[in-house]
Amino acid sequence: MNKTKGCLIANFATVPAIDTTTPGGRLIFHVFGALGQFERDLIRERTKAGLTAAAARGRKGGRKPVVTADKLQRAREHIANGLNVREAATRLKVSKTALYTALQSTSAADS
Incomplete structure (x- = not known):
């Protein structure tokens, strides 16, 4: 949001009630962004935990070799x-x- 401040860029949201030119609209915009980042961090954390658990069970990722x-x-x-x-x-x-x-x-x- 800070990078777009002062530029002639309009933010189009799926919820038309968010007006990013007002303080309340910017607050909602930042809250939604923070929630999205939080969700992304949770996904990353769960993925790492799953890979660690799989490695502990002796599994490894990737495709099986074609040439045996x-x-x-x-x-x-x-x-x-x-x-x-x-x-x-x-x-x-x-x-x-x-x-x-x-x-x-x-x-x-x-x-």
Whole structure:
């Protein structure tokens, strides 16, 4: 609200009775803003608590890996037998990008 003071900006609210040019209207506007911020902070707090509780139960977020250890082993065998990464990925029904990423992450972990 302070940033818009002195500018030619009109605030349109869903409740037409709020007139932000009057002291009472500005008060209501700030109260609604404070309530919105309070609700947002509660959501953030609950989300963090949920993630912490899930981590304590041994769960982690994110998608399950597309290239499993078995698929990675078979891909290495295909590549050792002369196939390129694109062909190996096609045979394993994974994208070549996912296979490249899995190969690079395991080779970096091995070294």
